[in-house]
Amino acid sequence: xxxxxxxxxxxxxxxxxxxxxxxxxxxxxxxxxxxxxxxxxxxxxxxxxxxxxxxxxxxxxxxxxxxxxxxxxxxxxxxxxxxxxxxxxxxxxxxxxxxxxxxxxxxxxxxxxxxxxxxxxxxxxxxxxxxxxxxxxxxxxxxxxxxxxxxxxxxxxxxxx
Numbered sequence: 001x002x003x004x005x006x007x008x009x010x011x012x013x014x015x016x017x018x019x020x021x022x023x024x025x026x027x028x029x030x031x032x033x034x035x036x037x038x039x040x041x042x043x044x045x046x047x048x049x050x051x052x053x054x055x056x057x058x059x060x061x062x063x064x065x066x067x068x069x070x071x072x073x074x075x076x077x078x079x080x081x082x083x084x085x086x087x088x089x090x091x092x093x094x095x096x097x098x099x100x101x102x103x104x105x106x107x108x109x110x111x112x113x114x115x116x117x118x119x120x121x122x123x124x125x126x127x128x129x130x131x132x133x134x135x136x137x138x139x140x141x142x143x144x145x146x147x148x149x150x151x152x153x154x155x156x157x158x159x160x161x
């Protein structure tokens with residue numbers, strides 16, 4: 001298995017395929033999380049804009065687009081969003097490689113930690129991120145919701161805290 005990570009840019013030209021990847025990777029959430037995933041509001045054009053505003057990374061397994069993530073620098077952390085791995089590519093360490101890339105980017109930007117949010121219902125994701133060194137730091141609610149809908153998790157980066 002060969003995994004190649006590439007930065008998303010205007011030359012990428014496969015934003016339709018990237019949208020399909022995200023929707024397929026997030027499909028298991030449909031009917032499980034409330035409110036529904038913001039992935040359903042994405043379009044190829046919005047993904048292109050997101051890649052211009054953030055740091056978008058695509059992962060290719062043996063030349064096939066198999067995963068992606070978007071990283072947004074914040075004052076004290078690098079936010080990880082839309083981390084998506086195709087169902088058939090899960091369990092091969094591709095998500096972990098994307099998180100290692102996030103650590104490299106954060107170190108380059110001298111940001112001391114990674115930050116992400118995951119839905120309260122997705123306890124499997126909570127466990128997975130915990131095994132990768134993330135810890136729960138907050139509980140949040142989406143607009144117009146009285147209950148907790150997501151948790152924030154952070155990972156301190158050695159030598160930068």
